[in-house]
Amino acid sequence: MNLSFLIILPLITAIGILFCNGLKQVRMLSFAGAALQLVLSFFLLIFYWKERSSGNSSPMLFESNYSWYATLHINFHIGVDGISIAMILLTAFVVLAGILISWSMETMNKEFFFLLLFLSVGAYGFFISLDLFTLFFFLEVAVIPKFLLIGIWGSGRKEYSAMKLALMLMAGSAFVFIGLLGLYFNTHTSTGEHTFDLMQIAHMQVPPEAQKLFFPFAFVGFGIFTALFPFHTWVPDGHSSAPTAASMFLAGISMKLGGYGCLRVATYLMPDAAHTYSWIIILLATIAIIYGAFATMMQKDLKYINAYSSVSHCGFVLLGIGMLTKTSITGAVMQMVSHGLMTALFFAAIGMLYSRTHTRMVDKLGGLLKVMPFISSVFVIAGLCSLGLPGFSGFVAEMTIFMGSWQNADSMYRLATILACASIVVTAVYILRAVGQTVMGPLSDSHYSSLGDAGWNEKLAAVLLITGILAIGIAPFWLNNLVTPGADIIMQQVGKIIPVK
């Protein structure tokens, strides 16, 4: 299977949208493109399984390598392993759901769907890139659509939030850029040239001093994307101002770019430095988890609640990466997928509520289960997944991370694990409180009784995401089997340098 289709298909869809007339054509085309992409992703998954079961154990599958800038040794090198496929599936789910949720977007619909799909091009390209230049290219492709999506279609302090998000993410990519250049000039292939090729760099020893110098740049750079404390401040503002679909994309896809980058680029290519700095990562991740959880308790706006809880949940991803055990890294990837689906569902539910009640304040909502049973149920499911109820994906992912973290026998690391576990209690408090106040109890406003329940498009979007959540929650082994070989390769890299305790 040629992976380029994963980029070409949304790109063609996006360009096609420019030639459409009217909302109906635009959304039909976007829907068709996104649905086809989901089918394509499933085909990819099936092909991947076929290859693996037929005994192909090379680290990357379906590789293709085209020379791009030959004199600078920049190639368009793409390929996937289980981790990438998990992320691609996640992206496909969220994109389709996001398009369904924006079904009745009237204002400047052409531009809106164009930007959504363009953003997804960036995400797909990022997840399949095996060349650091291409990877960086796609990382930045995804920044400006976010700025426009929030700034034009957002609400509240949208211009401020859009600018803050764009600048902070750009700062992140600036850091990544320095890290990548540093890596590039410290690589020497057999012919004595420098290279951006991820797999080639992985096979050679980057000098430890260079790793120690450039790992922080790369890790912090990607970390900013995934809300690394103290660079998480764009998350609440950005998410709360964004239109529903953009929030879903932002939390469901964009933040995962950072986590994937931390894993694939920073940790995989600079394992020495990952060891050296792991205590800092753990420290920051633990702070993010706990701080995020407590900050969420104080929020009154539903979108802020979800945004801050995202900071906390993405802290688990970084914790898993920082612990550097096979199980914890597998858990981190599972958490990325799980959080992506869950938070997209949460934002979808909030968006559906907001479009009807025109408020997102918890204390103004109440008793919605009576008038909107479907939306409220979705809301409850998202909440329960967020607090890690068994049966949903959140439990599986977080449990794996805790198991993996405990395997790291350093006592301070175990302390961090315990603290992170403890934050779940706080999560339960804010989730149950928000859910309880919003959907249970008497109807807070008599006007609400006349509101309708979800339309077919919203139902379909929610069902899609819930299917994903349940598929991971009830049968986690398939995701586990998908991700573990990828985590294995990363662990070989880490273990090659220094044996894990």
Add this chain to the structure above:
Amino acid sequence: MMSDFFLLMKQELAVTILIFILLFTKVGSKEWSGDAIFGLVNVLLIINLLAGFFFQSEGILFNEMFHTNKLIAGEKNMLNFGVLIISLQSYYWIKSHEHAVEFYILLLSTLLGMFLMISSGHLLMFYLGLELSTIPLTALSNFDLDKRRSSEAAMKFIISSAFSSGLLLFGISLIYGTTSTLLFSELPKYLTGDPLQILALVLLMAGFAFKISVAPFHLWTADVYEGAPVAVTAYLSVVSKAAVIFVFVSALYTVFKPLAAVWYNILFLLSILSMVTGNLFAIRQQNLKRFLAFSSIAQVGFILIGITGSSQAGSTSVIYFVLVYLFSNLGAFGVISTVSFLTGKENISDYRAFYKNNPFLTWVMALSLFSLAGIPPTAGFFGKFFLLMAGAGKGNYLLITIAAMNMIVSLYYYLKVVRTMFMDENDKPVEKLAVGFYPKLAMWICVLGIVAVGLASWVYEYFYSLTNAF
């Protein structure tokens, strides 16, 4: 010998012929209408541009005073192309101007000067070319004849040019004094790092810095850009700057190669100063032309980083970036030129809610600004990336870090303009503008360039194959 002369100097001769044709048109008895002149000139410019691509050859003339090769021919083609785009996008202004022919004559004279400057193999020849390109530019800056700002701009420009020429001449005379030659091919042998030679290099670099408006020699830029007609501003910021940068790179990489350690440090300092000053001042600008003036100061700072790379990748990235910058800046100027002529509005705040009635112009502007900011998939991303990559080859990560931080600042002010156009509210947004065929064509070419030059790697590879190893 004679055929050599025609072949090697064909681009210069073509421009000279163009100047004469225009001169005869002017002195002839027939009054030409604005449209007719515009059509004639642009057809001639297109022929001139296309002619540059054929029969490219290498060689020297006049005892090494003049030399040319494929790279130089390519650079001249780039300048030709810039002039054509500027001419197309200034359609309205030229058509209504009573001295359109003179405008073109002066414009082509400066172009001729630049060609001679790029091709020069001797410091005196270089100086002559530079002056030939500068003095008509002063007259051009004054071409909004009824505007006082325009004459003010011309005054400022001539004084600062004279000053920088003085610096250059002083530097040249010191070099002659210490080496007793002015030939580019012989100079490297005699450059020993003598303090007087270093002083000469500093003076020369200051002169260059004036011409390409590098901080702290940038003080004339904003006022001149604001006062001059938009077409001239575009010319100043793109074509004239590009020409001097080409010479600058080749001079540093070949003639002053023995003093590389000295100029590396000077460039290091100048590039940081330029990026920081350009960016900080650009944030506060209200007038779009002033805004682009400061942004161009910052851009040149990035170009200097590419030059510090002192490698083949360094010179290639600089030339490549100039091409990218040409497309991006001219895209922005195309919009400004059209809007400024049709509505008289040049301030950023006038562009509030511009998207409402003029989506095409807004997208052109936004794409150009994204490209200037270096955001993929526009060509600006590739240009900036390669510049910084060339700079990083020297291992100076401090410079790269400062540059990366500056990119964030620059993104802020470019996005501010984008925000103004897309998101700000306005009771009376600019009406729907009917953009004529020629400006629209120029904008489409720019957009195409912005999108294609980066993704199509052969452009870079082509320049790489032409440049020499350091």
